Amino acid sequence: xxxxxxxxxxxxxxxxxxxxxxxxxxxxxxxxxxxxxxxxxxxxxxxxxxxxxxxxxxxxxxxxxxxxxxxxxxxxxxxxxxxxxxxxxxxxxxxxxxxxxxxxxxxxxxxxxxxxxxxxxxxxxxxxxxxxxxxxxxxxxxxxxxxxxxxxxxxxxxxxxxxxxxxxxxxxxxxxxxxxxxxxxxxxxxxxxxxxxxxxxxxxxxxxxxxxxxxxxxxxxxxxxxxxxxxxxxxxxxxxxxxxxxxxxxxxxxxxxxxxxxxxxxxxxxxxxxxxxxxxxxxxxxxxxxxxxxxxxxxxxxxxxxxxxxxxx
Amino acid sequence: xxxxxxxxxxxxxxxxxxxxxxxxxxxxxxxxxxxxxxxxxxxxxxxxxxxxxxxxxxxxxxxxxxxxxxxxxxxxxxxxxxxxxxxxxxxxxxxxxxxxxxxxxxxxxxxxxxxxxxxxxxxxxxxxxxxxxxxxxxxxxxxxxxxxxxxxxxxxxxxxxxxxxxxxxxxxxxxxxxxxxxxxxxxxxxxxxxxxxxxxxxxxxxxxxxxxxxxxxxxxxxxxxxxxxxxxxxxxxxxxxxxxxxxxxxxxxxxxxxxxxxxxxxxxxxxxxxxxxxxxxxxxxxxxxxxxxxxxxxxxxxxxxxxxxxxxxxxxxxxxxxxxxxxxxxxxxxxxxxxxxxxxxxxxxxxxxxxxxxxxxxxxxxxxxxxxxxxxxxxxxxxxxxxxxxxxxxxxxxxxxxxxxxxxxxxxxxxxxxxxxxxxxxxxxxxxxxxxxxxxxxxxxxxxxxxxxxxxxxxxxxxxxxxxxxxxxxxxxxxxxxxxxxxxxxxxxxxxxxxxxxxxx
Numbered sequence: 014x015x016x017x018x019x020x021x022x023x024x025x026x027x028x029x030x031x032x033x034x035x036x037x038x039x040x041x042x043x044x045x046x047x048x049x050x051x052x053x054x055x056x057x058x059x060x061x062x063x064x065x066x067x068x069x070x071x072x073x074x075x076x077x078x079x080x081x082x083x084x085x086x087x088x089x090x091x092x093x094x095x096x097x098x099x100x101x102x103x104x105x106x107x108x109x110x111x112x113x114x115x116x117x118x119x120x121x122x123x124x125x126x127x128x129x130x131x132x133x134x135x136x137x138x139x140x141x142x143x144x145x146x147x148x149x150x151x152x153x154x155x156x157x158x159x160x161x162x163x164x165x166x167x168x169x170x171x172x173x174x175x176x177x178x179x180x181x182x183x184x185x186x187x188x189x190x191x192x193x194x195x196x197x198x199x200x201x202x203x204x205x206x207x208x209x210x211x212x213x214x215x216x217x218x219x220x221x222x223x224x225x226x227x228x229x230x231x232x233x234x235x236x237x238x239x240x241x242x243x244x245x246x247x248x249x250x251x252x253x254x255x256x257x258x259x260x261x262x263x264x265x266x267x268x269x270x271x272x273x274x275x276x277x278x279x280x281x282x283x284x285x286x287x288x289x290x291x292x293x294x295x296x297x298x299x300x301x302x303x304x305x306x307x308x309x310x311x312x313x314x315x316x317x318x319x320x321x322x323x324x325x326x
Numbered sequence: 327x328x329x330x331x332x333x334x335x336x337x338x339x340x341x342x343x344x345x346x347x348x349x350x351x352x353x354x355x356x357x358x359x360x361x362x363x364x365x366x367x368x369x370x371x372x373x374x375x376x377x378x379x380x381x382x383x384x385x386x387x388x389x390x391x392x393x394x395x396x397x398x399x400x401x402x403x404x405x406x407x408x409x410x411x412x413x414x415x416x417x418x419x420x421x422x423x424x425x426x427x428x429x430x431x432x433x434x435x436x437x438x439x440x441x442x443x444x445x446x447x448x449x450x451x452x453x454x455x456x457x458x459x460x461x462x463x464x465x466x467x468x469x470x471x472x473x474x475x476x477x478x479x480x481x482x483x484x485x486x487x488x489x490x491x492x493x494x495x496x497x498x499x500x501x502x503x504x505x506x507x508x509x510x511x512x513x514x515x516x517x518x519x520x521x522x523x524x525x526x527x528x529x530x531x532x533x534x535x536x537x538x539x540x541x542x543x544x545x546x547x548x549x550x551x552x553x554x555x556x557x558x559x560x561x562x563x564x565x566x567x568x569x570x571x572x573x574x575x576x577x578x579x580x581x582x583x584x585x586x587x588x589x590x591x592x593x594x595x596x597x598x599x600x601x602x603x604x605x606x607x608x609x610x611x612x613x614x615x616x617x618x619x620x621x622x623x624x625x626x627x628x629x630x631x632x633x634x635x636x637x638x639x640x641x642x643x644x645x646x647x648x649x650x651x652x653x654x655x656x657x658x659x660x661x662x663x664x665x666x667x668x669x670x671x672x673x674x675x676x677x678x679x680x681x682x683x684x685x686x687x688x689x690x691x692x693x694x695x696x697x698x699x700x701x702x703x704x705x706x707x708x709x710x711x712x713x714x715x716x717x718x719x720x721x722x723x724x725x726x727x728x729x730x731x732x733x734x735x736x737x738x739x740x741x742x743x744x745x746x747x748x749x750x751x752x753x754x755x756x757x758x759x760x761x762x763x764x765x766x767x768x769x770x771x772x773x774x775x776x777x778x779x780x781x782x783x784x785x786x787x788x789x790x791x792x793x794x795x796x797x798x799x800x801x802x803x804x805x806x807x808x809x810x811x812x813x814x815x816x817x818x819x820x821x822x823x824x825x826x827x828x829x830x831x
């Protein structure tokens with residue numbers, strides 16, 4: 014019974030939203046890139062760099078929001094690098110993406126070491142505080158469960174709605190989807206697929222970096238290497254799980270976060286009986302099962318991972 | 327001419343590397359006119375139309391629409407000037423809806439909302455006007471090829487095209503769909519649109535065009551009014567010499583080689599009967615999508631029969647395999663040469679030996695010398711042009727690739743040849759070459775099973791003809807009794823259902 018009672022505490026639901034936030038940003042970012050036809054495996058490194066540069070900005074006296082913006086700007090820059098290699102030059106998206114992950118991660122550690130002297134305990138900043146929403150935050154149970162989050166969390170959820178609107182209700186979104194499905198078709202109708210792809214990869218990478226920055230500016234208050242811990246890869250899987258739809262991406266991120274929050278509490282409850290590593294696997298195992306169920310019906314953008322070269326078929 | 331041309335191409339020249347794809351081409355198009363651009367593969371037709379549409383920038387020459395010169399290399403400008411293009415490989419997104427496909431690029435990218443409602447009404451009214459029925463919310467990938475082409479045309483019309491260019495519009499269509507298409511084109515021309523269609527098929531050019539411009543080697547070699555020319559003249563102009571398709575002499579049928587008795591393949595083929603004899607060609611005619619692919623797979627060992635009996639050289643076949651069929655002496659020309667016939671990225675010699683690689687292996691290693699030699703024999707013996715044994719197969723034209731596939735089968739003198747749609751998409755010269763080879767093989771005693779949807783091809787090659795309709799085969803009729811009308815009826819499923827089927831062989 015104890016195992017189910019976990020769900021009746023407001024705490025777990027608050028934790029779910031908190032854990033989900035970087036995943037929502039990352040998944041939406043990867044989704045934008047892939048909708049335009051570009052797989053961005055640079056996500057893990059871009060999130061790491063976002064976490065580092067966001068933290069460093071605030072550590073050096075910047076506002077927390079300036080920290081997020083700095084992360085977005087550098088994310089876009091890495092996006093430009095990825096797009097330059099995969100879109101303009103038409104190189105392999107897998108290899109380029111993995112290269113960017115290695116490069117961006119190492120560069121973050123290096124800059125961090127240069128900027129911050131080695132200390133026994135890492136220096137900290139003052140992170141985002143929960144946003145008090147009048148009336149809602151003080152509701153019994155629901156207040157603690159849903160309305161006790163920091164601003165970026167609400168932003169992430171809002172972003173999913175905005176992205177869904179842009180993709181499915183605006184000419185820009187249609188151009189992005191067409192480019193991911195058939196860039197030749199887009200070109201034949203006067204849309205420049207190269208420009209669309211570069212733009213999508215930059216915007217998507219900016220969101221990934223913001224997801225990383227959330228870790229250092231809200232979830233924790235310091236930066237340490239390996240803190241992204243594979244969240245980027247989870248986002249890549251969540252895009253498939255979501256069948257390339259923003260609403261489902263939000264749902265997928267929340268579901269994964271629920272598994273994660275649950276296993277943390279299971280560790281506390283049963284940690285003495287079973288090695289805790291077993292619980293660490295839970296979210297991944299459940300995700301794989303969910304992926305198998307969902308992804309079989311997924312409709313992959315037809316031109317995903319296919320470089321576009323003008324005048325070639 | 328008193329009317330001003332809606333389109334004028336002047337001195338268009340385009341070079342790719344050392345090849346001159348277009349050499350000072352000038353063409354006028356009058357309002358309401360249907361112009362056919364006739365030429366063999368590689369004559370420069372598609373290049374010319376890509377320049378007109380702004381996909382390519384010409385090295386010299388100008389494009390004028392209604393007297394206004396278009397900037398080169400700008401598809402958007404061409405669209406705005408009223409030029410619409412229907413590509414040979416459709417420029418559609420299968421996962422998007424019809425409406426999405428049509429609307430792409432029609433609005434400013436930075437508008438905050440797509441005017442889907444207005445667009446839907448406009449699309450439906452155009453569809454109504456030209457009799458092109460579509461469901462705006464259908465997913466394009468769920469539509470048939472003919473319907474997808476309709477969407478392509480609607481896309482152009484939606485952009486208020488005054489001039490419509492169709493690149494080999496019938497290449498992917500069934501005969502019936504092609505007829506519907508040409509009827510639609512007529513309606514469009516009558517309502518004032520001007521049309522250019524690119525083709526290498528003489529029948530459709532004669533049937534649908536007002537005027538024919540013949541291209542050869544990147545040059546305009548002739549211009550004729552359709553009413554004042556003939557198929558024979560156009561064929562000669564197009565190829566540059568007289569081409570005549572070979573004529574079939576009477577068959578000398580020998581032993582029964584291959585026989586199906588009340589055969590089923592799942593629910594896709596049911597109760598089929600056929601007999602292939604040595605020295606004889608059996609033609610299977612039908613509108614594509616009626617089970618030809620399954621039949622082709624069955625006889626080449628890719629699919630198993632689930633009922634009835636299949637007999638090869640008078641032995642029942644229980645478990646067939648591709649390798650078993652090849653070793654037994656069955657040569658195969660698959661329906662889709664690009665996906666099943668040859669691997670484009672591999673060398674010609676590799677494609678030549680791939681399906682009998684065990685014959686070219688020694689101690690587990692590929693005997694490259696023997697393989698190259700075999701490839702050379704095919705290239706020499708079957709007149710495969712445009713490549714050496716080591717060049718990539720993708721670089722061959724469709725006709726030459728088909729000659730390679732035929733060659734690797736016929737070089738070994740198969741006892742049975744299965745030819746599925748052997749001349750689909752080929753030009754006149756290549757068709758004649760392929761037909762000659764098939765007739766040669768038959769004369770040498772090979773039993774030929776020809777699966778085709780081309781009436782002319784079946785009538786000129788087959789000794790006996792059966793129709794395939796919804797997975798069933800009609801009883802055979804001798805070629806002497808076959809004419810286009812009768813075959814048309816058979817292809818519609820109209821054949822005597824009485825006892826004749828039982829002894830159809």
